[in-house]
Amino acid sequence: METYKFVTKWGKFGALDGEFNLPTDVAIDHNDDVFVADSWNHRIQKFSKRGTFKTKWGQIGQGNSDFYNPWSVITDLNNHEVYVGEYSNHRIQVFDTSGNYLRKWGNYGNGNGQFYAPLGLAIQAGQIYVADMGNDRIQVFDKNGNFVKKWGTRGVGNGQFNNPQSIASDTQGYLYVTDTNNHRIQKFTKDGIYLKQWGSLGSNDNQFVSPVGIIVDNFDKVYVTESAHKVKKFDSDGNFITSFGSPGAADGQLNNPDGIAIDPARRVYVADSVNNRIQVFERSHNN
Numbered sequence: 001m002e003t004y005k006f007v008t009k010w011g012k013f014g015a016l017d018g019e020f021n022l023p024t025d026v027a028i029d030h031n032d033d034v035f036v037a038d039s040w041n042h043r044i045q046k047f048s049k050r051g052t053f054k055t056k057w058g059q060i061g062q063g064n065s066d067f068y069n070p071w072s073v074i075t076d077l078n079n080h081e082v083y084v085g086e087y088s089n090h091r092i093q094v095f096d097t098s099g100n101y102l103r104k105w106g107n108y109g110n111g112n113g114q115f116y117a118p119l120g121l122a123i124q125a126g127q128i129y130v131a132d133m134g135n136d137r138i139q140v141f142d143k144n145g146n147f148v149k150k151w152g153t154r155g156v157g158n159g160q161f162n163n164p165q166s167i168a169s170d171t172q173g174y175l176y177v178t179d180t181n182n183h184r185i186q187k188f189t190k191d192g193i194y195l196k197q198w199g200s201l202g203s204n205d206n207q208f209v210s211p212v213g214i215i216v217d218n219f220d221k222v223y224v225t226e227s228a229h230k231v232k233k234f235d236s237d238g239n240f241i242t243s244f245g246s247p248g249a250a251d252g253q254l255n256n257p258d259g260i261a262i263d264p265a266r267r268v269y270v271a272d273s274v275n276n277r278i279q280v281f282e283r284s285h286n287n
Helices: none
Strands: 004-010 024-028 034-038 043-047 053-057 069-078 081-086 091-096 100-105 116-122 128-133 137-142 147-151 163-171 177-180 184-188 194-198 211-216 222-226 232-234 238-245 259-261 268-272 277-283
Touching: 024 268, 024 277, 034 069, 043 069, 069 116, 081 116, 091 116, 091 137, 116 177, 128 163, 128 177, 137 163, 147 238, 177 211, 222 259, 232 259
Parallel strands: 024 069, 024 259, 116 163, 163 211, 211 259
Antiparallel strands: 004 277, 024 034, 034 043, 043 053, 069 081, 081 091, 091 100, 116 128, 128 137, 137 147, 163 177, 177 184, 184 194, 211 222, 222 232, 232 238, 259 268, 268 277
């Protein structure tokens, strides 16, 4: 079985540069810079891949470049843009990679283009996919925020959700959603056609306790964080490969891991949210 080892970490509780108050998501850009949604500090922080602080932006508020619990962050590698989903302002804001404001869309509600806690973001073929958690649906937009389509309702059936929190795409254009309170992963086409699911509540390899974050690497391997303080890795059909992490605050241990990202060297970056840090893992070379 594959194994993963701890590489490095950075961050601790606080509001100074490089400190965090519930970091909930992490993303990597074309320069291998790392962006962190520092949710309860109401800001985005930018680091080198080794954790050296570079810059930050945001403060609590409702204006352009303000945040109220920024929860999700992704980077558009083609256009060098950063997208941020705000839990409590119910909107998406877009910046360049230096933190300069570009545009925004969304407000509270359940109509097309409205949100109730947009917690997950993915980019696929120039479109933005949003896990609209409180409305139990996926919404799709063009890069300017124009509504394209939606799918999903509350429930336990195929294509239904109970608090979907994250979404990710693979190299074939398929989409994977952490259906958090249904304790499963669902897989869709880019048009929202249901394909398959895996997972149920439990502690076995193919089970989850509230899966939260999700990312897919360039080999279409799927990594999922869960509230049982683990990262689990699967192939694109949901077959279990390995897991790593355990409860605690020591190196390599996790406390409610949330967002997750992978760099070109396939190092795994985890927003170790309650431990207020980012941890980095890599596959051990002896397996």
